[in-house]
Amino acid sequence: MKNIIYITLLFCFLSCNTTKKEAEEDITNASWEEVLSKANGTTLTMMMWNGDTKINRYMKSYVAPNLKEKYNIDFEIVSGQGAKIVQLLMTEIQASKNRSDVDLVWINGETFFQLREIKALYGPWTTKIPNAEYIDFENPFIGMDFQQPIEGFELPWGNVQMTLIYDSAKVENPPMTRASLLNFVKEHPGTFTFDNHFTGLTFLKSLLIDIAGGDESLSGAFNEVKYKKYSSQLWSYINELKPYLWRKGEVFPEGVAQMHQLFANGELLFTMSNNDAEVDSKTMEGLFPETTRAYVPAFGTIQNSHYLGIPKLSGNKAAALVAANFLSSPEAQLEKMKPSVWGDGTVLDLEKLPKDSKQKFMNIPSREHAPDRSEIQNRANMELAPEYMIRLAEDFRKEIINK
Numbered sequence: 001m002k003n004i005i006y007i008t009l010l011f012c013f014l015s016c017n018t019t020k021k022e023a024e025e026d027i028t029n030a031s032w033e034e035v036l037s038k039a040n041g042t043t044l045t046m047m048m049w050n051g052d053t054k055i056n057r058y059m060k061s062y063v064a065p066n067l068k069e070k071y072n073i074d075f076e077i078v079s080g081q082g083a084k085i086v087q088l089l090m091t092e093i094q095a096s097k098n099r100s101d102v103d104l105v106w107i108n109g110e111t112f113f114q115l116r117e118i119k120a121l122y123g124p125w126t127t128k129i130p131n132a133e134y135i136d137f138e139n140p141f142i143g144m145d146f147q148q149p150i151e152g153f154e155l156p157w158g159n160v161q162m163t164l165i166y167d168s169a170k171v172e173n174p175p176m177t178r179a180s181l182l183n184f185v186k187e188h189p190g191t192f193t194f195d196n197h198f199t200g201l202t203f204l205k206s207l208l209i210d211i212a213g214g215d216e217s218l219s220g221a222f223n224e225v226k227y228k229k230y231s232s233q234l235w236s237y238i239n240e241l242k243p244y245l246w247r248k249g250e251v252f253p254e255g256v257a258q259m260h261q262l263f264a265n266g267e268l269l270f271t272m273s274n275n276d277a278e279v280d281s282k283t284m285e286g287l288f289p290e291t292t293r294a295y296v297p298a299f300g301t302i303q304n305s306h307y308l309g310i311p312k313l314s315g316n317k318a319a320a321l322v323a324a325n326f327l328s329s330p331e332a333q334l335e336k337m338k339p340s341v342w343g344d345g346t347v348l349d350l351e352k353l354p355k356d357s358k359q360k361f362m363n364i365p366s367r368e369h370a371p372d373r374s375e376i377q378n379r380a381n382m383e384l385a386p387e388y389m390i391r392l393a394e395d396f397r398k399e400i401i402n403k
Helices: 002-015 018-028 032-039 053-071 083-094 109-117 130-134 178-187 198-212 224-244 256-264 278-284 317-327 330-337 355-362 373-379 386-401
Strands: 043-048 074-079 104-107 155-161 163-167 270-273 292-295 301-309
Touching: 018 317, 032 317, 043 053, 043 083, 043 317, 053 074, 053 317, 053 330, 083 109, 104 109, 104 317, 109 301, 109 386, 130 317, 155 373, 163 278, 178 198, 178 224, 198 224, 198 256, 198 270, 198 301, 198 386, 224 386, 256 270, 278 292, 301 373, 317 330, 330 355
Parallel strands: 043 074, 043 104
Antiparallel strands: 104 301, 155 301, 163 270, 163 292
């Protein structure tokens, strides 16, 4: 993985040219009125994960019509996340393209790290948009992305905390510690697992943090010595779990959607989510039974934010700025925070909002199946430096999947 990053850095150096720089400066010095004028009548293409029907509905049935009505912007979505975004932008840089195929991307963590490494992101730009004044940049769970200062190269869009999800009709006392989780899985073989993508890796990071003695132990830049020490203990723990996991740990779900379905079918007693409010939305739509609950174990889970980035080679930065401004507006943040819509946590500082806007946020229907954020905040762990996730992904395949 690191070799890919170094190679892509070389590609970036070889492909930087005056044409791209001029295109970048074209919007950098524009006033907001000029940005709105340039965006009017254009088409914006956003690349994002589209694995959730409610998120897709929010983007297509709420965001797209509003961008068209308010700003005369046609909004198109293409599927892609993580490595696909990095690969696309890297290829465009390597090919010396003057314009990217996408104008806005949904990113965080290791993707942000890799895109910064290959200089694929436009910025800094976040202070140009009016709604930036409401964003809680001082909150370390929002203003920092996997221990990285965002430095205006991505805009906070939503904030979530990982939870484990279970059916209270089947599980009376969900395990709260690593030891009790191991005992539970051994006593109920085949009913627990985690996926082999982002959610599963986030779960592994939570275990790694617990093994290390808390997130302060692994804060800051990636530490090779600490990683080797604590990851070896992590793999020993997972290998002890493995024979008792779903399908004896010989395969892992390909994503959280598959795990949700296995839980809904009763094959698993647990699923998990990076969004602490998702349990309400999935129960509301009928996928999960009414007795479903979410919780955070005593060892804690990771709370993080997701962000919006603009590719350096975007040919429509004006529309990207306008869309990002709308997506971070109190209006749009309020809509997606509703459990019936998405349930995504807001990145806005409610104390900075006008009184009427703040009141609307306070009146959002309370959670019925998820714990209130105030109840789990003290068990929130900071994200680790992106190299930890990259290494865990590599070593999970080597130490667990292919072993």
